[in-house]
Amino acid sequence: MIKTISLEEAVGTQLAHDITEIRPGEFKGPAFRKGHTVCDEDLCRLQRLGKNHLYVIDLEEDEIHENEAAAILAGALAGEGVVWENNPREGKINLHAAWDGLLQVNVQALSAFNLVEEVMCATLHNHTLVQQGALVGGTRALPLIMKRAVIERAAAIARQNGAVLMVRPLRRARAGLIITGNEVYHGLIQDRFAPVLSAKIESLGSEVAALAFTPDEAGAITWAIHSHLEQGCDLLLLSGGMSVDPDDVTRHAIRRAGAAEMHYGAAVLPGAMFLVAYLGEVPLLGVPACALHHRITALDLVLPRILAGERIGQLELALLGHGGLCRDCPECSYPHCPFGKGM
Numbered sequence: 001m002i003k004t005i006s007l008e009e010a011v012g013t014q015l016a017h018d019i020t021e022i023r024p025g026e027f028k029g030p031a032f033r034k035g036h037t038v039c040d041e042d043l044c045r046l047q048r049l050g051k052n053h054l055y056v057i058d059l060e061e062d063e064i065h066e067n068e069a070a071a072i073l074a075g076a077l078a079g080e081g082v083v084w085e086n087n088p089r090e091g092k093i094n095l096h097a098a099w100d101g102l103l104q105v106n107v108q109a110l111s112a113f114n115l116v117e118e119v120m121c122a123t124l125h126n127h128t129l130v131q132q133g134a135l136v137g138g139t140r141a142l143p144l145i146m147k148r149a150v151i152e153r154a155a156a157i158a159r160q161n162g163a164v165l166m167v168r169p170l171r172r173a174r175a176g177l178i179i180t181g182n183e184v185y186h187g188l189i190q191d192r193f194a195p196v197l198s199a200k201i202e203s204l205g206s207e208v209a210a211l212a213f214t215p216d217e218a219g220a221i222t223w224a225i226h227s228h229l230e231q232g233c234d235l236l237l238l239s240g241g242m243s244v245d246p247d248d249v250t251r252h253a254i255r256r257a258g259a260a261e262m263h264y265g266a267a268v269l270p271g272a273m274f275l276v277a278y279l280g281e282v283p284l285l286g287v288p289a290c291a292l293h294h295r296i297t298a299l300d301l302v303l304p305r306i307l308a309g310e311r312i313g314q315l316e317l318a319l320l321g322h323g324g325l326c327r328d329c330p331e332c333s334y335p336h337c338p339f340g341k342g343m
Contacts, residue, residue, distance in 0.1 A: 004053050006052070006053050008043075011038050011039060011040055011043070018030040018032065018033055018034050018089065018090045018091070019031050019032040019046070019049060019051065020049075020090055021049055029089070029090075030089055030090055031045065031049060032046075034067060059145065062147055062148050062149065063145050063146065063147060063148060064141075064145070064146060064147070064148040064151055065144070065145060066088070066091035066140065066141045066142075066143065066144050066145070066146070067088040067091060069091075069119075069141035069146060069151045070088045070091055070092060070093045070139060070140050070141055071086045071088065071093065072151050072152075072155050073093070073119060073121070073139045073140075073141065073151065073154060073155060073158070074086075074093040074095060074139055075155070076154070076155035076156075076158035076159050076163075076164075077095065077113070077121055077137065077139055077158045077163060077164045077165055078095055078163060078165055079162060079163025079164070079165055079166035080163070080166050080167070080168075081097060081098045081099060081101055081166050081167030081168060081169070082095050082096070082097065082098060082136060082137075082163070082165045082166060082167055083095070083096050083097075083098045084096065088140075090140075091140045091141060091144070092138055092139070092140040093138065093139055093140070094135055094137070094138045095123075095135070095136050095137040095138065095139070095165060096133055096134060096135055096136060097130045097131065097132055097133060097134045097136050097167045098132065098167060099132050099167060099169055100130070100131050100132050100169065100170070100205075101129075101130065101167040101168050101169040101170055101308065102127060102128070102129055102130075102167065102168050102170060102304050102305065102307075102308040103123075103124055103125075103126065103127065103128045103129075103130050103136050103165070103166075103167055104126060104127065104165075104166045104167070104168055104308070104310075105123050105124075105125070105126040105164065105165060106161060106162065106163070106164045106165075107126055109157065109158060109160065109161055109164045110123065110164050112157050112160075113154055113157050113158050113164060116150065116153060116154040116157065117150070118141060118142045118143055118146050118150055119139070119140075119141055119142065119150070119151065119154045120139065120140060120142065121137060121138070121139040121158075121164065122137060122138055122139075123136060123137035123164075123165060124136050124137065125341045127301070127304070127305060127340070128335070129304055129335065130167060136165060136167065137165050168308035168309060168310075169308070170204055170205055170206075170304065170307040170308055171206075171307055171308075171309065172205055172206055172207070173201070173206040173207070173234055173235040173307060174206070174207060174209035174210075174232055174233050174234050174235070175201045175206055175207065175208050175209060175210075175233060175235045175236070175237060176208075176209060176210040176211075176212070176228030176229075176231065176233030176235070176236045176237070177193075177194055177197055177198070177208055177210070177211045177212070177236075177237050177238075177239070178212050178213075178214060178221065178224045178225065178228065178236065178237070178238045178239070179191055179193050179194055179211070179212070179213045179214070179239050179240065180213075180214050180215075180216060180221055180238060180239060180240040180241045180250055181215070181216060181239075181240045181241070182215045182216050184213060185213050185214060185215040186215070191213065192292055193239040193240070193287075193291070193292060194211060196291060196292065197237050197239065197287065197291075200299065200300065200303065201237075201303075204303065204304060204307055205307075206235070206307065209228075209231065209232065209233050210227070210228045210231045210233055212224040212227065212228065216240075216241060216248070216249055216250075217249065218249045218252045218253040218256055219253075219256075220253075221238070221241075221249065221250060221253035221254075221257075222253045222254075222256045222257045225238075225253070225254070225257040225279070225284070226257060229279065229282065233282070234282055235282065235283055235284075235285075235306070235307075236279075236282065236283070236284040236285070237284075237285050237287055238250055238254070238275075238284065238285070238286050238287065239287045239289075239291070240287075240289060241253075241286075242264075242273040242274070242275055242286050242287070242288040242289070243273055243288065243289070250275075250286060251264060251275065251286070254275070254277050254284060254286070257279060258279055259277040259278060259279055259284065260278065260279075260280075261277060261278045261313070262275065262276070262277040262278075263275065263276045263277070263312075263313055263314045263317055264286075265317065266298040266302070266317040266320055266324075267317060267318055267319075267320050267321030267324050268297070268298035268301065268320050268321070268324040268325075268326075268340075269324065269325050269326060270288075270290040270291075270293075270294040270297045270298070270326055271288060271290060271291070271294075271297035271298025271299060271301075272288070272298070273286075273288040273290075274286065274287070274288060274297070274298035274299065274302070274317070276302065276312045276313070276317065278311075283306050283312070285299065285302065285303065285306070287299050294326065294328075295332045295334070296326065296332060296334045296339060296340075297326075298320065298324075300334070300340070301320060301324070301340040302316075302317075302320075319342070320340065320342070321342070322342030323338055323339065323340055323341045323342025324339070324340060324342065325339070326339050327339070
């Protein structure tokens with residue numbers, strides 16, 4: 001139950017909630033925190049904030065205050081790699097990354113959570129790379145006082161299929177690069193693929209452990225794949241030979257190497273001819289030629305997910321279509337743009 005009292009009556013009582021101050025363009029935050037004991041010196045400032053009366057709360061047994069509710073919600077939403085402090089500000093609790101990694105959002109569970117009236121949670125996009133301490137989400141109960149059963153139902157939804165928010169650390173892979181193409185192998189042109197792929201791998205904390213150049217011959221490519229595996233590579237990237245020309249034999253070579261699972265084609269532009277295969281548990285990524293001409297392609301959307309331990313199949317490649325169209329801006333601002341942000 002909430003009782004309204006005048007400012008004069010409020011002297012000596014404790015505030016039931018944070019009181020927000022807004023100075024446009026300068027500041028927005030609590031001028032007074034919940035639990036602050038009102039004194040005579042506070043009255044003028046409270047009036048300037050538009051407060052001519054305050055509230056005294058006497059909770060019923062089935063009611064809950066917004067701060068306690070926010071803590072219950074945060075605890076249910078936060079999974080592995082997500083941390084929060086039980087120090088609500090204006091009834092809101094922020095969720096942060098416990099370590100560097102890839103944010104994973106259970107989008108369906110988040111939607112079900114937000115369908116519960118009087119609660120909310122907002123997050124960064126699923127599959128966003130984040131650093132330790134980064135803000136990844138925020139939650140709050142909307143009313144000052146609400147029924148405890150509503151909060152318990154929302155928390156149960158958040159926990160139903162595991163936590164809504166997790167940050168998966170990226171493993172340190174030993175990557176093997178195989179650069180295919182007669183023109184590079186025979187020295188007719190200088191290779192530009194190895195530096196591009198090496199930079200992407202190293203930027204994610206992994207290393208290039210082996211590098212091979214092969215002609216457009218299935219046997220040579222297959223031999224290079226087996227050689228890299230024997231050298232302990234646990235991630236393989238092959239460039240070239242991903243299109244439909246008759247001499248593009250890379251896919252055939254991957255099958256000959258023993259790939260039991262292979263998915264060709266991603267709903268992404270640029271990068272539609274991207275390939276994902278698995279040799280046992282070792283992922284193999286086929287990189288189309290567009291990666292030489294575009295800073296960001298399907299590879300950049302998939303590689304962090306592979307390093308975070310996700311197994312990418314046909315469904316995952318299909319879901320990339322929503323948000324998978326690059327605008328080819330004159331100045332690339334990725335990841336601060338919509339590309340790859342659908343799922």
